[in-house]
Amino acid sequence: RIIKATDHASAQISVGNVDENGRYTGENKTYALCGFVRAMGESDDCMNRLTQRDGYLKGVWTGSR
Template structure:
């Protein structure tokens, strides 16, 4: 709902699961929203531009969230595997113990 100034005033804005298209309920505390940074042709992050992918809790419970994210990002033109490979090839990237 919007007020007279065109500002959104709802307390809860429903989200749709990116994997199934179903609405994510307000009580679904297992759901997550993952922000993937948009990159330019050189592979550098574009500041302030992200793609948000909400994933419902029942998808995570089934263990299908990683497959769903790979499928969705490939449909959107991103490639998580390529980004992961580029990140790990950077000096100083990865885990340090």
């Protein structure tokens, strides 16, 4: 869903990449959540699915529940 300029409920979250020592590498992945998703109360589920897909989380969400 495209986030419009008038969507003041949207949020943009950047997750930093870290190395094996836990140090920030200077790279990050940005996620944008539109106000509609946030209003439905689905933000946490969306972030879990997206970050798991990108390899930041493991074993948090499965589609076969």
